[in-house]
Amino acid sequence: MFNRSKSDAPTVADANEAARAQAEEIASGKGHATPSRKDREAANRRPLVPADRKAARVADRDRARTDRERQQAGMAAGDERYLPVRDKGPQKKFARDFVDARWSVGEFLIPVVVVLLLVTFLPFPAATKNTISSYVLIVVWGFFLLTVIDCLVMGGLLAKRLREKYGTVERGVRWYASMRAIQLRPLRMPKPQVKRGQQPS
Template structure:
């Protein structure tokens, strides 16, 4: 009924992709592959080569651990950072604006005012510094109160020992220096479950 000739069968349809596939390099011979494997597995002959190999392996390992800590991977975190409660605390602290972030610029302003030579400006700088410290203390107390309420609602079966200290120490760091890196933006809504 519908028979095709040999030429029709042998020629591929024009709409198929005819790009070459493969790895883009020739396969190494067995001899080359074994030589490369032996060179990689060859033990160092001198103490200097051994120390260099250990430094290289240690450097790769520590770089992998640092990257894992920055990304917040659970297996690379320190024991104080592990668990869903600590992850929630990190996100809670990172999602709120804190007055502590304004302390560094205020310290610079008060130093400039203090060295200006004008006693009126110096006293204003001191008042500004003490006022900002008072604001930071009030902000930390508010952080503790709100965090405790959220933890009691989200993790009723967990102990709250050490959570305030962990939250305050994280909040005292500048946002770009925090480890693990913040995963939420300021004002972002946090998920309901952290299991």
């Protein structure tokens, strides 16, 4: 009852069919049996310690330098993929372009302060040196006040443009713009992407 019938037993014709199918598979281009899982794992296994440690260190150092140069170039170009969190976002991008397109009082703050401090070290007579130091202090504080006023005005104009473009102003974007405005233009990072007078898009 439960025994297989003679018709279910493998025949010579079935064996010939299987052999022909295998031959066709080999002829079709595979040419080898499917590797076992054990064979695949052995092929993918790599030694923890490379045979040539010095060459491996050199290769790792070159790869790290290449990655670092690519990141620096991407950051300088303003590529979002390479920017730190503080520089990311469309509003930060707009703020950078807005600052870089205008002349700011703050970008001259550091050079002016350095020059005035150097003046105080010149060998003037004592009375003259005291007078010069007083004037230098007044000029520095006056320039600092102008920088603050310029940043406040710029922040107001930037906020207006951001509301027109995005409908809202992201928190901290005006402070972000002010900090960029007091940096020398060649030292800004990401590098300026617009020319003076060019309106940001």
